[in-house]
Amino acid sequence: MGAQSPVLSVRNAQKRFGPVQALRDVSLEAYRGEVLALLGDNGAGKSTLVKCISGVYALDEGEIVLEGELTPLNSPASARRAGIETVYQDLALFDNLTPAQNFFCGREIAVPAWLPRGLRFLKKGAMDREAAAVIDRLKVRLPKFDAPVALMSGGQRQAIAVARATVFARKVVMLDEPTAALGLRESRKVLELIKQLRSEGNAVILITHNMEHVVELADRAIVLRQGRKVGELKPDKSNRQELVSMIVGADA
Numbered sequence: 001m002g003a004q005s006p007v008l009s010v011r012n013a014q015k016r017f018g019p020v021q022a023l024r025d026v027s028l029e030a031y032r033g034e035v036l037a038l039l040g041d042n043g044a045g046k047s048t049l050v051k052c053i054s055g056v057y058a059l060d061e062g063e064i065v066l067e068g069e070l071t072p073l074n075s076p077a078s079a080r081r082a083g084i085e086t087v088y089q090d091l092a093l094f095d096n097l098t099p100a101q102n103f104f105c106g107r108e109i110a111v112p113a114w115l116p117r118g119l120r121f122l123k124k125g126a127m128d129r130e131a132a133a134v135i136d137r138l139k140v141r142l143p144k145f146d147a148p149v150a151l152m153s154g155g156q157r158q159a160i161a162v163a164r165a166t167v168f169a170r171k172v173v174m175l176d177e178p179t180a181a182l183g184l185r186e187s188r189k190v191l192e193l194i195k196q197l198r199s200e201g202n203a204v205i206l207i208t209h210n211m212e213h214v215v216e217l218a219d220r221a222i223v224l225r226q227g228r229k230v231g232e233l234k235p236d237k238s239n240r241q242e243l244v245s246m247i248v249g250a251d252a
């Protein structure tokens with residue numbers, strides 16, 4: 001990474017849910033043009049960390065710095081405005097909306113103010129076309145593009161969420177188990193999209209339990225265990241076992 005400065009720094013993050021200390025003094029840095037794998041067993045705190053960075057939860061303590069500036073992320077909308085896109089593990093799409101409406105929710109394509117109200121359908125057409133073009137790149141077949149997302153399968157929903165993130169990514173893209181619900185072919189497409197996001201200069205934070213994907217994609221890996229950062233390394237075939245031991249906490 002040389003002298004490059006991080007696009008995202010998390011410093012001394014703490015997050016507690018009642019008796020559960022989900023994050024304990026976690027610090028990390030992410031750089032443009034890299035895939036950073038965030039690893040750990042179930043309950044290690046990965047999704048909590050993602051949600052703190054994406055403005056869903058507020059940190060109890062600690063800070064988030066974007067391109068050198070302390071950035072309060074007190075809502076998902078403020079994180080998106082700051083250039084952070086997130087694909088949530090629990091697939092935060094709006095059930096009653098279509099894929100295109102989900103895509104552009106909160107940032108509809110602007111219609112010039114002088115256009116009469118009756119021409120608003122132009123906007124819908126533009127949004128539908130853009131969303132359809134991106135989803136098409138993913139090669140995921142949707143039953144009916146203008147159907148509400150509630151009627152789609154887990155994999156189709158996941159594809160919509162990944163496609164949305166790739167369109168709007170500007171700095172940081174976080175993908176929380178983006179291939180968990182996908183078939184082999186769709187998973188491949190998502191891996192390609194991740195590489196594309198990296199080559200476009202984003203910092204990509206990838207959460208996955210798939211070690212093959214980690215070895216193939218990740219430039220760096222950070223391991224969480226019981227809310228604590230327990231290790232960091234550059235994954236490759238030779239240290240895969242070391243990585244797994246870090247994750248499960250065995251000193252074997």
Ligand SMILES: Nc1ncnc2c1ncn2[C@@H]1O[C@H](COP(=O)(O)OP(=O)(O)OP(=O)(O)O)[C@@H](O)[C@H]1O
Nearest residue numbers: 017020022040041042043044045046047048049089
């Ligand atoms: N909203 C919440 N309320 C209460 N406890 C929570 C909440 N979200 C997470 N936790 C707890 O915080 C801890 C970390 O959970 P988290 O979802 O971050 O784990 P994870 O690393 O993403 O696990 P997985 O691999 O299973 O997705 C767990 O003990 C979990 O039960």
Ligand SMILES: [Mg+2]
Nearest residue numbers: 046047048089
């Ligand atoms: Mg999780």
